[in-house]
Amino acid sequence: xxxxxxxxxxxxxxxxxxxxxxxxxxxxxxxxxxxxxxxxxxxxxxxxxxxxxxxxxxxxxxxxxxxxxxxxxxxxxxxxxxxxxxxxxxxxxxxxxxxxxxxxxxxxxxxxxxxxxxxxxxxxxxxxxxxxxxxxxxxxxxxxxxxxxxxxxxxxxxxxxxxxxxxxxxxxxxxxxxxxxxxxxxxxxxxxxxxxxxxxxxxxxxxxxxxxxxxxxxxxxxxxxxxxxxxxxxxxxxxxxxxxxxxxxxxxxxxxxxxxxxxxxxxxxxxxxxxxxxxxxxxxxxxxxxxxxxxxxxxxxxxxxxxxxxxxxxxxxxxxxxxxxxxxxxxxxxxxxxxxxxxxxxxxxxxxxxxxxxxxxxxxxxxxxxxxxxxxxxxxxxxxxxxxxxxxx
Numbered sequence: 096x097x098x099x100x101x102x103x104x105x106x107x108x109x110x111x112x113x114x115x116x117x118x119x120x121x122x123x124x125x126x127x128x129x130x131x132x133x134x135x136x137x138x139x140x141x142x143x144x145x146x147x148x149x150x151x152x153x154x155x156x157x158x159x160x161x162x163x164x165x166x167x168x169x170x171x172x173x174x175x176x177x178x179x180x181x182x183x184x185x186x187x188x189x190x191x192x193x194x195x196x197x198x199x200x201x202x203x204x205x206x207x208x209x210x211x212x213x214x215x216x217x218x219x220x221x222x223x224x225x226x227x228x229x230x231x232x233x234x235x236x237x238x239x240x241x242x243x244x245x246x247x248x249x250x251x252x253x254x255x256x257x258x259x260x261x262x263x264x265x266x267x268x269x270x271x272x273x274x275x276x277x278x279x280x281x282x283x284x285x286x287x288x289x290x291x292x293x294x295x296x297x298x299x300x301x302x303x304x305x306x307x308x309x310x311x312x313x314x315x316x317x318x319x320x321x322x323x324x325x326x327x328x329x330x331x332x333x334x335x336x337x338x339x340x341x342x343x344x345x346x347x348x349x350x351x352x353x354x355x356x357x358x359x360x361x362x363x364x365x366x367x368x369x370x371x372x373x374x375x376x377x378x379x380x381x382x383x384x385x386x387x388x389x390x391x392x393x394x395x396x397x398x399x400x401x402x403x404x405x406x407x408x409x410x411x412x413x414x415x416x417x418x419x420x421x422x423x424x425x426x427x428x429x430x431x432x433x434x435x436x437x438x439x440x441x442x443x444x445x446x447x448x449x450x451x452x453x454x455x456x457x458x459x460x461x462x463x464x465x466x467x468x469x470x471x472x473x474x475x476x477x478x479x480x481x482x483x484x485x486x487x488x
Contacts, residue, residue: 135172
């Protein structure tokens, strides 16, 4: 029986041989939201406002637009794991089985960190099962090199040394870093409450085996994803580099790249807004509701595609009040509610965007009267470069 609380319902459903615990809120287009590793749907993660690596803070915001479905991964929270390693393939199979059990017709999927990897692997293994994907900071393990800075850092944090081969709960709980001590405290309050004293150590061990090595897929495997996919990352993310993000974006058949300025780790309101806008803009065959826009027509004219027509004169009719830059006439007119957006209309608002047509960087946070935001194209940069330095020029 489902439990109701604050507009949310909680229940379990049998899928892939286990009972998956789920939190659900909202109505409309289904959105499967995948949490980061070692985090469940427990409200304990929302009670600490300074812990941002969880979607629990944002369920209500996303539920205003979608039917939000947030499962506990196998072995996490209230979802029991019978034993053995928990690989990314197994988690992806669990989520595909959950989609089938709920009779969802190609849901939207987003994931942060560990959840981003799972969402992406679903798209690789079962591309027809999902409509669109947001991968937020979950592509670092696509690098086959086991000595990347991110993997070394992960082994140091969770195992106590750069060459650790297993998790060390004592090293995490007694770390000199306050955020690791806080994570251990929250994990104990979450997992031990759900499945018994000391259970958080099992969760840590299962997660370490998965996140301390490459995931078994590479950037080239992203070419099999057929649905629209957004690569979302903070410009100061210590695990997912911008160069690797650009490489992941380029490998996608229908991809976008959004960079959150002045952001390292965590799911902040800007990330949530970028996710909402991407899904509203890109899921096919559904009514599109454009969010309100208060910017002047001159602002959006200044951010047009380099080949767009010149801005209208001040006396001319105002530009449509739409939050994304107008594209060339060849791309078609602006979509209205009930119409499918043209595939070319993919520019973002509010974040620094990598334009997939021209492969130029457009920083939409610049003033409209800035010399570098007059509608001219930014100079292209080579495939391998320091993208963060480029963006700060």
